[in-house]
Amino acid sequence: MSEQLVYFTSATVATYLLIKIFQTLHNRLPHPPGPPPLPLIGNFHQLPKSDLYLKLKEWKDTYGPLVFVSILGSPVLYLNEYEDARELLDTRGSIYSDRPRFEMATELVQFNRSTVMSPFNRYHRAIRKLLSATFSGRRTERFEGVQERAALTFVNDVLQEPKKLVPFLRRMAGEVILGITYGYDVRASNDPIVAMAERSNAEFGQAVTVGAFLVDFIPIMKYIPEWFPFAGFQKTAALWRDHFHEATNLPYEAVKEAMARGEARPSYVADHLQDGPLSVEDEDVLKFSAMNMYTAGADTVTTVLKTFFYIMTAHPQIQKRAQAEVDSIIRAEGEDRLPRIADREKMPFVEAVLLEIMRWAPLGIPHRLSSPDVYKGYYIPKNTIVYANQCEMCQNPEQYPDPQEFRPERFLDPKNRQQDPRQIAFGFGRRICPGKELADSTIFLTMAILLATCTIEPGLDTSGQEIQPVAEFNWGLVW
Numbered sequence: 125m126s127e128q129l130v131y132f133t134s135a136t137v138a139t140y141l142l143i144k145i146f147q148t149l150h151n152r153l154p155h156p157p158g159p160p161p162l163p164l165i166g167n168f169h170q171l172p173k174s175d176l177y178l179k180l181k182e183w184k185d186t187y188g189p190l191v192f193v194s195i196l197g198s199p200v201l202y203l204n205e206y207e208d209a210r211e212l213l214d215t216r217g218s219i220y221s222d223r224p225r226f227e228m229a230t231e232l233v234q235f236n237r238s239t240v241m242s243p244f245n246r247y248h249r250a251i252r253k254l255l256s257a258t259f260s261g262r263r264t265e266r267f268e269g270v271q272e273r274a275a276l277t278f279v280n281d282v283l284q285e286p287k288k289l290v291p292f293l294r295r296m297a298g299e300v301i302l303g304i305t306y307g308y309d310v311r312a313s314n315d316p317i318v319a320m321a322e323r324s325n326a327e328f329g330q331a332v333t334v335g336a337f338l339v340d341f342i343p344i345m346k347y348i349p350e351w352f353p354f355a356g357f358q359k360t361a362a363l364w365r366d367h368f369h370e371a372t373n374l375p376y377e378a379v380k381e382a383m384a385r386g387e388a389r390p391s392y393v394a395d396h397l398q399d400g401p402l403s404v405e406d407e408d409v410l411k412f413s414a415m416n417m418y419t420a421g422a423d424t425v426t427t428v429l430k431t432f433f434y435i436m437t438a439h440p441q442i443q444k445r446a447q448a449e450v451d452s453i454i455r456a457e458g459e460d461r462l463p464r465i466a467d468r469e470k471m472p473f474v475e476a477v478l479l480e481i482m483r484w485a486p487l488g489i490p491h492r493l494s495s496p497d498v499y500k501g502y503y504i505p506k507n508t509i510v511y512a513n514q515c516e517m518c519q520n521p522e523q524y525p526d527p528q529e530f531r532p533e534r535f536l537d538p539k540n541r542q543q544d545p546r547q548i549a550f551g552f553g554r555r556i557c558p559g560k561e562l563a564d565s566t567i568f569l570t571m572a573i574l575l576a577t578c579t580i581e582p583g584l585d586t587s588g589q590e591i592q593p594v595a596e597f598n599w600g601l602v603w
């Protein structure tokens with residue numbers, strides 16, 4: 125054997141032994157602390173049906189910033205502090221950016237083709253590259269006209285029929301997102317594209333409900349053919365898959381046809397089709413990511429603006445101060461115009477109201493760890509589902525004194541800068557929300573236009589008494 129070969133063989137054996145020793149040491153390290161699990165079900169029985177955030181708070185108070193549980197055999201880690209989320213989900217993002225896999229939702233129905241459920245792979249990277257070319261940084265500024273039109277239509281509609289506030293808000297969010305993604309004008313009622321997207325979104329919600337489908341616990345069942353007795357889930361999966369593809373293809377094909385007629389408006393899809401036809405793979409990347417912008421973004425924007433309405437009715441003095449600030453800019457020096465996004469820097473109080481609203485963040489969307497890791501002396505196994513507990517981070521009293529109080533002024537004191545909650549609410553690392561700039565500017569502009577044109581007050585009951593709204597949050601994946 126040549127000297128070189130001996131050298132190479134010994135180096136390989138030594139490396140192998142080192143890796144083995146390293147793995148053995150890791151396996152001896154404890155998991156992060158958490159409530160003791162039961163055999164088989166783990167901590168499943170301790171998860172409440174609602175208000176999960178209260179249980180997570182209790183666990184945080186007992187076990188500390190990192191809480192490790194096991195849910196039906198799946199390891200789950202809750203990150204309660206911002207610094208841990210930054211370190212794991214951002215800095216170590218190359219291994220903390222996968223998503224949970226659901227046999228029914230992601231594999232059978234194929235929701236893994238949408239951005240939010242895609243595994244962390246080449247397909248996901250291709251999606252994020254395309255999205256970033258249209259949506260990141262200040263690139264959405266060219267769509268301010270779409271945002272302004274949608275906000276004005278909303279104000280007009282809600283002044284005429286205030287009871288339809290929530291459906292109108294949702295339509296406004298849809299109009300902005302579909303306008304920018306496809307150059308599409310949403311119809312005033314019964315819009316076919318919105319209807320299809322909403323149907324698919326509702327089916328997604330059902331498909332990812334833990335415990336709804338046995339195939340999620342017995343993955344081999346996915347090979348049972350559709351005609352087999354008790355294989356109803358296969359029929360459901362096929363139907364939902366068709367709906368998902370229909371919702372994805374229809375608006376995409378409409379843009380292609382409009383481009384062929386020379387009538388397409390600027391949009392995300394048109395941006396990426398203008399250089400000629402795409403390969404089948406690239407078309408998938410574009411059309412599935414386009415549809416997911418609506419399904420991921422409409423609910424969240426609606427919820428934040430609903431919270432704005434609640435805050436304005438609950439705190440009339442905050443509304444007055446915000447209105448005075450908006451008026452001082454748009455009616456200055458004989459002007460009388462609507463607010464624009466460019467006015468933002470001159471409206472620090474309205475900005476602070478927005479930040480304080482964003483502090484009511486929900487639990488984040490789960491990431492999945494794709495190889496084992498060691499952190500702060502704890503062993504975190506491969507496939508651990510990792511949640512940034514954004515809700516807890518935004519209520520941290522060390523960062524935000526009296527966190528339960530709605531106090532926009534907390535963001536105005538230059539000597540005591542408090543953390544921008546958008547750094548938490550839009551998630552982390554390579555999965556950070558790709559619609560964050562669009563969401564942020566849409567919310568700001570809508571708030572400013574509302575403050576410039578309306579006064580928001582509680583409704584009256586039949587005896588003329590004010591109905592005081594109550595804040596009730598459904599703290600799920602969204603809020």
Ligand code: HEM
Pocket residue numbers: 239240241301416417418420421422424425428488489490491549550551552553554555556557558559560562563564
């Ligand atoms: C205030 C409004 C919004 C909030 C608070 C919000 C928050 C989030 C959060 C927390 C995530 C998960 C990040 C992570 O996994 O760490 C996310 C992902 C996502 N958001 Fe948003 N979002 C908002 C609006 C929007 C809008 C308007 C759009 C589209 C126009 C959008 C599109 C998406 C998509 C596609 C993903 C999946 C990203 C991926 O998995 O790579 N979001 N968002």
